[in-house]
Amino acid sequence: MTSTPALRQPCPPGACDCGREQLLDNPNSDARILLLTRAEETRLLERLENLESLADLEKMQQRIYAQLGVRIAVAPGFNEVRSMRGIGIQLDALPGLCRKTRQAIPTAIRRALEKRPEIAYGLLNANDLLRDT
Incomplete structure (x- = not known):
């Protein structure tokens, strides 16, 4: 007996532009993002808020992509970085990813990054922004 995994409940009509219905209607689409239920989203956000290091952030980026298909790019902006x-x-724009998420x-x-500025410093250093300091 196999059980189907729980899918995210649809957003109220008009409240979101995620395209959940189009994603479900297309049999060739990647519907992994719908596995992120509201409870799982809460756990994910708590985990992201409690990152320990730059390596931890990179690991989470890889796991999110592997499990949900969402690419997250974290890099210094084009201008001077004075704050987070x-x-x-x-x-990445992905059908099925809720606006609030x-x-x-x-x-x-x-x-x-605000809790642990050393992660931000490591990110800046990895992009050669602190090489002369």
Whole structure:
């Protein structure tokens, strides 16, 4: 007896532009993102807020891509980085990814960077921005 995994409940009509219905209608589409239920999303956001190091952030980026198909790019912005707002966090556009989730993931990562500035320094150093200091 096999059980189907729980899928994310649909957003209220007009509240989101995730394209969940189109994703479910297309049999060739990657529906892994729908496995991120609201409870799992809460666990993911808590985990992202409590990152320990730059290696931990990179590991989470890889796991999120492997399990959900969402690519997250975290890099210093084009201008001078004076605060955590100067670090760009981009999620690939993906059908089925809820609007609130697209906003919550970067917010959780920024909170982690504010809690542990050494992660941000490591990120800047990895992009050769602190090479002369």
